[in-house]
Amino acid sequence: MTEPPLLSVRHLTTEFTLADGQVARALEDVSFDVLPGQTVGLVGESGCGKTTTLLSVMRLLPGNGRISGGSVLFKGTDLLTLSEREMRSHRWTDIAVVFQGAMNALNPVMKIADQIREAILLHDLMDRKAADRRVDDLLELVGIPRARRNQYPHQYSGGMRQRAMIAMALACSPDLLFADEPTTALDVMIQAQVFELFKRIQAEFGLAIVLVTHDLGVVAEMCDVVVVMYGGMVAEVGPADSVYNEPQHPYTQRLLAAFPDPSQSADLPEGGQDLATIPGTPPRLNALPPGCRFEPRCERRIDRCTEASPALVDVAVPGSGARHLAACHLLGEPEAGDA
């Protein structure tokens, strides 16, 4: 370890109590690190726990959700042990979120500028006048004309709303930005603009970004580290190029195979027409398979897969220095003391 991580999620386990009293384990033993200034991609299918991870770290789970184990170290402080009041002072000043679907995340009856200013005033960072100036600077940064600062969300286009959300996320100069599928429902041109903006603010402010997405192309382009999640667990984690070029977990392999890459037609399945898919559906979180969670859909399953959940093992190329871990029985036994 050269640099202490900014955010270190360790063995995070989150459960939801369903209406019928059953407990669904949405996250189990999730661990990953985010180094300062790094971009980490959190990828996986719908329901695999990407957003739950985000909400758990922010401690914003809905009422029926509960973090039942693990720790979330932010600059060495375990956020899970803080009181609600202490946690409130960390939100947005340390970790900010760009929500999925900016239209819903913006209050429809509040002016954009007021909403961006809200966080600054809430944390008493500066007086009203200074906050207004800061709002103007932020709007300029994300490319929203000053004339539109006092408009309402419905007067903005989708891309502008998302940029306003990003301005809002930057309002309190956080060290870490969670971007929860920030480009859903935006067209490709606007998506590219939004990611350009992310790159620019990252270069300018040196903040770390955790990008929650299921767009593997975006991850390949944006991220230093990829965390592949499946069924509430980390399936594979490692440097982006190494995960992309040498995926070790069968799920990651299938996932990458399902992603069409027009530049490499050899990757297309035989016949060249159908896209590769992973048969089956993700596991129900209240009826998880006893062994590996991917086992029911895995083509390479062996006997052990139905018996025990595999632990993460180091699969990095020896000597590369990077941490590349995957959780699959095919990859052998974990070494003692591995986290």
Place this chain on the structure above:
Amino acid sequence: MGERRSRWSGALRGAGRAIRRNKLGLFGAVLVLTALVLGVCAPLLTAYAPTDIIRDADGHGLTFAPPWEHGPLGTDDAGRDVWTQLIYGARISLTVAALAGFIAISIGSLVGITAGYVGGRADAGLMRVTDVLLVIPDLPLMLVLIATLRQMDLRVSPLAVLIVVIGLLYWTSTARLIRSQVLTVKERQFVDRSRAIGAGRIHVVRRHILPQIMPLIVVNTVLVLSTAILVESGLAFLGLGDPTQPSWGTMLNFAFDRSAITNGAWWFYLPPGIAIVWVVLGFALLGNVLEERLNPRLTGHHLEGGKGMVAVPGRSEA
């Protein structure tokens, strides 16, 4: 700050637009306003006080004088001017209704917002209290409460007792309505977002929930006011008003007691009756129009669901 003003007056401006666009609403507003103006300007519109006895040339009280013998509306059994009582009565009726309505709306909003936003045990507790109040028959409960309060010799006007009792009993429907609206608003994603920026409960309610339910509160206020007028009239008719400060209900009570009907003195009982209908109809029309325009349940945007609110196995969001 301008932003503070716009937040609170937004609902009112919307209400104003709604009324002007709708003829029935305009009619309702006119009904309510005339009663209000008559009450406020009462001293300018009559030469007498409500308790003054009109006497003929011989000094005898002019009892049961029909309108063509005295003033616009004649006199009652004691020789008091009916028109004077009517416009002064507007003051009493409207004041009692306004204060009682204010109490009811305040309690109802507070209970509704607390139950809806805090949820859990607070919700269950508050809603059970509401249920209990809803199922107890209003009238007997009020009679018992008023009788008990008067026995306690609190040295307050009977009108104050009336205001408090009405205010304490008529907040239940408001509380339920507002609770259900808060439940839908609080599931919207911008409420999550405001919690994510580090807002506490009070901030979230003040800045994000209240502005969304303000229209509902405005509508409800108008409807509760019309109920309060009716209830006040009913109680005063039963003799629970203040005889020294007659409201419309008290006038009806006098007329009934002193056999105005058998005496054919319709000018004694018709005016207060019409006045009550006048104002209640006004509030009802106003309320309906406002509801049509402002009740967020009747517009579409509350249907936008927030994401990540319900954990559905196998379908829960990533």
